[in-house]
Amino acid sequence: MKFTLLTVLAAAVAVPVTAEVYLKEQFNDEAWTSRWTESKDWKPESDMGTWKHTAGEWYSDEADKGIQTSVDARFFGISAPLDKPYTSSKDKDLVIQYSVKHEQDLDCGGAYIKLLPGGKSFQPAAFGGESPYAVMFGPDICGSSNKKTHVILHSNQKDENLLINKQVMCESDSVTHLYTLVVRPDNTFEVFVDNKSVRSGNLADEFDFLEPKEIKDPDAQKPEDWVDKAKIADPEDKKPEGYDDIPQELPDPDAVKPDDWDDEDDGEWEAPMIDNPEYKGPWKPKMIENPDYKGPWVHPMVxxxxxxxxxxMFMVCKDTCTHVGFELWQVKTGTLFDDIIVTDSLEEAHAFAQETFFKKKDGEKEMYDKIQAERQPEMPDMVSGETLSY
Known part of the structure; x- marks a missing residue:
């Protein structure tokens, strides 16, 4: 068989793989309510908060809207079907990306998204915290020290959801941030915040997908004669005679009985007590190296x-995933979600980020800074009488 140069060159060119997009949601039309269903059957109506369709208080474009939590101290639930189902396979990644903006100075509340199995059996009105999920991803803040990005993946082998072992940072200011999760068929993952990688690694290393390869031998016990004390009291060291006779305190030798002291009325005068400089505390023998020391006993492994x-491990959607949703509890509300994409291509997600998040972030920050400057209280300068802004 003869090969022409053209044939060889053509064979060397990789065939481009078309990215699959399973969901792309920007909330920029009034028909969004036909795609998303609120979880009205999850909790009693009095416990549930409502969602606002808004660009928020600060934005780059007022027409560019998202959905925002409203009504303090409430549960919030809402879900939407994927445009096409996603099933994990060895030839495609899973990429979930969306934006989050906390306008309320969030003190305690979640802002994570869930990727959900269920298919035709999924009941969107009942979707809530107890509903099964394949992925839970995104920021969660409660208090000044507990600020993290949840990364929770479903293990088919264990049939349970596994939280990443080491905490992943999240942003907690009041402007929009972008969160991206990638799960790859080589059993690795990566988390991006604002397109900057903040955590990556092997699923086996960062999650408890696997049991440990070795365990302590259940039949092994430390020998009764094992000596693990490195030092012992010196048997030659003896307490000095009279050591315990030294008092901890003694009468102040410089104290003088007051001239107006009346023994009959005030009782017999006694000098106040002071610390005895000769007192050395309880006696302890000198410690020496233990000649029988064998070191710490190490439990043998099997x-x-x-x-x-x-x-x-990467097959979090081995059972096909069909929906995404938010189910949250927030004390102070005002978190706005936007620009959701579920795809099998990180490049596709990055391109979507350029069209959305990065296109509007500077304009939003400019408006935010202007609003904050206008909100700064004016206080009188107590020295000059002039009015100062803080």
């Missing part, structure tokens, strides 16, 4: 009979 490798 293979774990429950260990089982899993090359499909």
């Amino acid at each position: 293979p774990n009979p429950d260990y089982k490798d899993d090359d499909e």
Whole structure:
């Protein structure tokens, strides 16, 4: 068989892979309510908050809207079907990306998104905290120190949801930030905030998908004669005679009985007590190296009979995922969600970020700074009498 140069060059050119987009939601039309269903059956009506369709208080374009939580101290639930179902496979990534803006100086509340299985059996009006999910991803803030990005993935082998072992940072200011999660078929993952990678690694290293390969030998016990004390009291060191006779305090030798002291009325005068400089505290023998010391006892390890490798940790949607949703509790409300994409291409997600988040972030920040400057209270300068802005 003969090969022409053209044939060889054509074979060397990789065929481009078309990205699949399973959901792209920007909330910029009034028909968004036909795509999203509020969780009216999740909690009693009095416990549920409502969603606003708004650009928020500060924005780059007033027409560019999202959905925002409203009514303090409420649960919020809402979900939408994917445009096409997503099923994990060895030839495609899972990428989830969306934007979050906290306008309320959030003190305690979640802002995470969930990727949901269910298909035709999924009941959107009942979607809530107890509903099964394949991925839970996004910021969660409660208090000044507990600020994290949840990364929770479903394990098919264990049939449970696994939280990442090390905390991932999140942003907590009042402007929009972009959160991106990638789960890859090589059993790795990566988290981006504003398109900057903040955590990446192997699923087996960062989550408890697998049981440990080795465990402590259940039949092994530390020998009764094992000596693990590095130092012992010197048997040659003896307490000095009279050591315990030294008082901790003694009468102040410089104290003088007051001239107006009346023994009959005031009782017999006694000098106040002071610390005895000769007192050395309770006696302790000198410590020496223990000649019988064997070091710390190390429990021997044996293979774990429950260990089982899993090359499909990435298959969080082994059972097809069909919906996304938000189910949240917020004390102070005002979190705005926008620009959601579920795809199998990080490049597609990055391109969407350029069209949305990065296109409007500077304009939003400019408006935010202007509003904050106008809100700064004016206070009189107590020295000059002039009015100062803080």
